[in-house]
Amino acid sequence: xxxxxxxxxxxxxxxxxxxxxxxxxxxxxxxxxxxxxxxxxxxxxxxxxxxxxxxxxxxxxxxxxxxxxxxxxxxxxxxxxxxxxxxxxxxxxxxxxxxxxxxxxxxxxxxxxxxxxxxxxxxxxxxxxxxxxxxxxxxxxxxxxxxxxxxxxxxxxxxxxxxxxxxxxxxxxxxxxxxxxxxxxxxxxxxxxxxxxxxxxxxxxxxxxxxxxxxxxxxxxxxxxxxxxxxxxxxxxxxxxxxxxxxxxxxxxxxxxxxxxxxxxxxxxxxxxxxxxxxxxxxxxxxxxxxxxxxxxxxxxxxxxxxxxxxxxxxxxxxxxxxxxxxxxxxxxxxxxxxxxxxxxxxxxxxxxxxxxxxxxxxxxxxxxxxxxxxxxxxxxxxxxxxxxxxxxxxxxxxxxxxxxxxxxxxxxxxxxxx
Amino acid sequence: xxxxxxxxxxxxxxxxxxxxxxxxxxxxxxxxxxxxxxxxxxxxxxxxxxxxxxxxxxxxxxxxxxxxxxxxxxxxxxxxxxxxxxxxxxxxxxxxxxxxxxxxxxxxxxxxxxxxxxxxxxxxxxxxxxxxxxxxxxxxxxxxxxxxxxxxxxxxxxxxxxxxxxxxxxxxxxxxxxxxxxxxxxxxxxxxxxxxxxxxxxxxxxxxxxxxxxxxxxxxxxxxxxxxxxxxxxxxxxxxxxxxxxxxxxxxxxxxxxxxxxxxxxxxxxxxxxxxxxxxxxxxxxxxxxxxxxxxxxxxxxxxxxxxxxxxxxxxxxxxxxxxxxxxxxxxxxxxxxxxxxxxxxxxxxxxxxxxxxxxxxxxxxxxxxxxxxxxxxxxxxxxxxxxxxxxxxxxxxxxxxxxxxxxxxxxxxxxxxx
Numbered sequence: 001x002x003x004x005x006x007x008x009x010x011x012x013x014x015x016x017x018x019x020x021x022x023x024x025x026x027x028x029x030x031x032x033x034x035x036x037x038x039x040x041x042x043x044x045x046x047x048x049x050x051x052x053x054x055x056x057x058x059x060x061x062x063x064x065x066x067x068x069x070x071x072x073x074x075x076x077x078x079x080x081x082x083x084x085x086x087x088x089x090x091x092x093x094x095x096x097x098x099x100x101x102x103x104x105x106x107x108x109x110x111x112x113x114x115x116x117x118x119x120x121x122x123x124x125x126x127x128x129x130x131x132x133x134x135x136x137x138x139x140x141x142x143x144x145x146x147x148x149x150x151x152x153x154x155x156x157x158x159x160x161x162x163x164x165x166x167x168x169x170x171x172x173x174x175x176x177x178x179x180x181x182x183x184x185x186x187x188x189x190x191x192x193x194x195x196x197x198x199x200x201x202x203x204x205x206x207x208x209x210x211x212x213x214x215x216x217x218x219x220x221x222x223x224x225x226x227x228x229x230x231x232x233x234x235x236x237x238x239x240x241x242x243x244x245x246x247x248x249x250x251x252x253x254x255x256x257x258x259x260x261x262x263x264x265x266x267x268x269x270x271x272x273x274x275x276x277x278x279x280x281x282x283x284x285x286x287x288x289x290x291x292x293x294x295x296x297x298x299x300x301x302x303x304x305x306x307x308x309x310x311x312x313x314x315x316x317x318x319x320x321x322x323x324x325x326x327x328x329x330x331x332x333x334x335x336x337x338x339x340x341x342x343x344x345x346x347x348x349x350x351x352x353x354x355x356x357x358x359x360x361x362x363x364x365x366x367x368x369x370x371x372x373x374x375x376x377x378x379x380x381x382x383x384x385x386x387x388x389x390x391x392x393x394x395x396x397x398x399x400x401x402x403x404x405x406x407x408x409x410x411x412x413x414x415x416x417x418x419x
Numbered sequence: 420x421x422x423x424x425x426x427x428x429x430x431x432x433x434x435x436x437x438x439x440x441x442x443x444x445x446x447x448x449x450x451x452x453x454x455x456x457x458x459x460x461x462x463x464x465x466x467x468x469x470x471x472x473x474x475x476x477x478x479x480x481x482x483x484x485x486x487x488x489x490x491x492x493x494x495x496x497x498x499x500x501x502x503x504x505x506x507x508x509x510x511x512x513x514x515x516x517x518x519x520x521x522x523x524x525x526x527x528x529x530x531x532x533x534x535x536x537x538x539x540x541x542x543x544x545x546x547x548x549x550x551x552x553x554x555x556x557x558x559x560x561x562x563x564x565x566x567x568x569x570x571x572x573x574x575x576x577x578x579x580x581x582x583x584x585x586x587x588x589x590x591x592x593x594x595x596x597x598x599x600x601x602x603x604x605x606x607x608x609x610x611x612x613x614x615x616x617x618x619x620x621x622x623x624x625x626x627x628x629x630x631x632x633x634x635x636x637x638x639x640x641x642x643x644x645x646x647x648x649x650x651x652x653x654x655x656x657x658x659x660x661x662x663x664x665x666x667x668x669x670x671x672x673x674x675x676x677x678x679x680x681x682x683x684x685x686x687x688x689x690x691x692x693x694x695x696x697x698x699x700x701x702x703x704x705x706x707x708x709x710x711x712x713x714x715x716x717x718x719x720x721x722x723x724x725x726x727x728x729x730x731x732x733x734x735x736x737x738x739x740x741x742x743x744x745x746x747x748x749x750x751x752x753x754x755x756x757x758x759x760x761x762x763x764x765x766x767x768x769x770x771x772x773x774x775x776x777x778x779x780x781x782x783x784x785x786x787x788x789x790x791x792x793x794x795x796x797x798x799x800x801x802x803x804x805x806x807x808x809x810x811x812x813x814x815x816x817x818x819x820x821x822x823x824x825x826x827x828x829x830x831x832x833x834x835x836x837x838x
Contacts, residue, residue: 023636054463300728
């Protein structure tokens with residue numbers, strides 16, 4: 001939960017051919033939208049345009065209909081970097097050379113061992129008059145904030161690894177010191193295993209009765225996040241109570257966190273070791289678990305037993321068992337989990353075997369069928385049959401989500417889903 | 420290479436709170452931009468807006484300054500689905516009920532076992548007068564194409580798994596039958612292991628001499644794609660020759676393909692079996708390989724030996740070797756590859772061991788250091804030391820890219836990079 005500022009009109013302009021031509025995903029919009037949420041704001045409009053003369057008019061219109069305009073990209077040294085020039089023309093503010101900045105940029109390039117011509121440094125050290133400059137610790141292009149007639153414009157560099165730290169380190173503190181007219185509180189809940197529409201049906205009316213100003217749902221394969229904003233701090237307890245009572249163990253976090261982070265944090269805290277044995281997910285589960293920093297303290301062994309021979313030789317699954325019931329079966333999933341547990345010496349082992357498709361399905365075992373088994377020291381393995389008919393990538397994601405959630409439930413001693 | 424139509428002004432409007440509030444990545448823009456590229460077009464502007472009354476004005480302006488406007492989302496039955504209504508108001512074209520469509524939508528919901536009130540079906544079966552309707556095989560919302568005063572507007576449903584097949588099956592054939600004024604050819608090259616700026620330096624002048632109209636570069640971790648368009652078919656051979664001669668084995672495809680697809684396709688064709696032994700990538704390599712349909716014919720075994728014990732027990736790495744030189748070393752990488760090769764019986768084995776960070780680095784072995792080894796039956800393992808100082812996720816991606824590229828080079832008998 002966090003405390004936030006005023007409500008205003010905020011627009012985002014993404015420049016650069018790489019976004020408008022689809023060469024790169026626009027990660028700025030989801031990153032900044034989430035950051036705005038915690039500052040109590042949201043975007044009213046987002047525009048992507050190529051680096052061109054159109055930009056002057058786009059920036060001018062956006063600036064004069066908004067309280068705040070954020071412009072990303074186009075701050076580099078080459079000829080297609082025209083954002084500063086466009087803002088200068090759109091707002092009628094002159095561009096002025098900055099000696100100190102020029103020295104900074106020169107030493108950034110020197111440290112990186114890159115030879116850069118003088119004209120490029122000169123171009124990059126031009127700033128709009130009276131702009132507040134934002135340091136870039138990860139690149140050469142500095143950001144800036146311009147104020148004119150009670151409106152604001154923020155320019156940020158295009159590369160996400162430059163933009164994101166600059167936003168957090170420099171823009172957020174400025175924003176918090178600058179805007180605090182109205183207040184609101186923000187809360188996020190993350191829920192697994194329930195469809196968005198059902199979540200809405202279960203809580204929306206009750207949330208409205210408590211007096212929540214805004215409710216946003218976001219569904220991604222296998223989970224939904226619900227974002228709420230409200231005015232009075234005392235409502236937070238009521239809301240958290242409502243979410244906890246309604247969703248029980250399906251509510252896995254009351255903060256902005258991934259399912260695998262919850263698994264790793266709790267496994268590390270409880271000193272539990274995890275092993276995985278994957279067939280149809282092909283390593284996606286171990287990949288997600290090891291995306292979490294510090295995961296090596298909990299995750300110790302993973303197998304990707306894609307062939308039947310691998311299941312037999314690595315996980316001690318009986319060959320005759322595979323021959324009689326097939327690799328995609330309750331028995332083989334359980335044997336994989338048990339084999340992984342015993343071979344690794346881990347406390348908990350997760351196993352999955354299924355048909356990702358598009359080929360390999362049959363009337364009895366169609367594409368989308370999967371068996372997921374979990375095993376814990378001193379416990380009989382439990383196996384779940386699920387059916388996720390979908391494209392290959394979504395199937396893998398849904399299976400990994402169900403499996404990682406099983407790990408969470410076992411580690412936190414939550415109730416397990418019905419078989 | 421493909422053959423394409425006219426050059427016109429095309430804009431994209433993405434409606435729906437899920438995109439503008441950053442709840443979901445805007446995958447429509449990269450998907451449609453890539454599709455437009457092969458139709459010889461590109462977006463001049465993209466706008467995301469919430470479902471609101473602003474939309475009418477946004478659509479009107481976009482329609483009258485473009486040849487073609489694409490609007491995504493907002494075609495569902497609920498109260499926040501307002502796209503058809505907004506287009507109707509913006510263009511002054513009435514909405515009319517469609518009995519046949521109403522029956523289709525009803526039977527779609529019936530087949531899915533979903534109970535839907537009559538008003539919802541009625542709302543979804545409203546169409547703009549004289550619109551060309553586009554069937555939706557994966558959902559209830561039909562798409563449509565509107566023509567007015569020589570301008571076009573295409574409405575598509577918001578869910579990517581509905582929009583993408585509808586685009587390919589219905590819009591592309593319509594487009595090809597409708598526009599063919601100017602012609603151009605398109606070509607894409609995919610290159611590993613060279614920075615974008617160096618690629619540009621090496622070929623841009625020469626491409627311009629050949630007479631290429633447009634050159635677009637797109638860099639993602641560990642690879643660059645270069646997109647080219649030109650007018651005369653005979654230039655294609657010259658361009659392909661230039662790219663092949665300049666980049667040699669670093670050019671891995673002259674079509675829109677992932678590196679792992681090239682690896683799997685060629686391994687399957689040559690009947691070669693692959694095994695992986697991953698430490699720092701945690702399963703990302705096997706996950707990427709198994710994202711390719713049909714990969715089970717080539718990829719047979721994967722290990723995620725995250726702990727040292729796993730490296731010893733699973734891959735027969737000598738414990739005393741790890742104790743003396745450390746897990747992140749040439750010797751251990753080679754031993755992992757050799758152990759994976761022998762244990763799995765595969766033809767080729769890839770092993771990686773490194774420090775993903777943010778913790779675990781030392782002055783001698785900093786975060787970002789990685790050893791990558793490849794082993795082939797009858798061949799002495801070859802190991803590469805690389806340094807990818809970066810965040811954890813990017814590090815994993817760069818290591819996986821280098822490793823998968825090694826697989827490609829071995830499978831295709833290409834020269835290997837220098838150690």
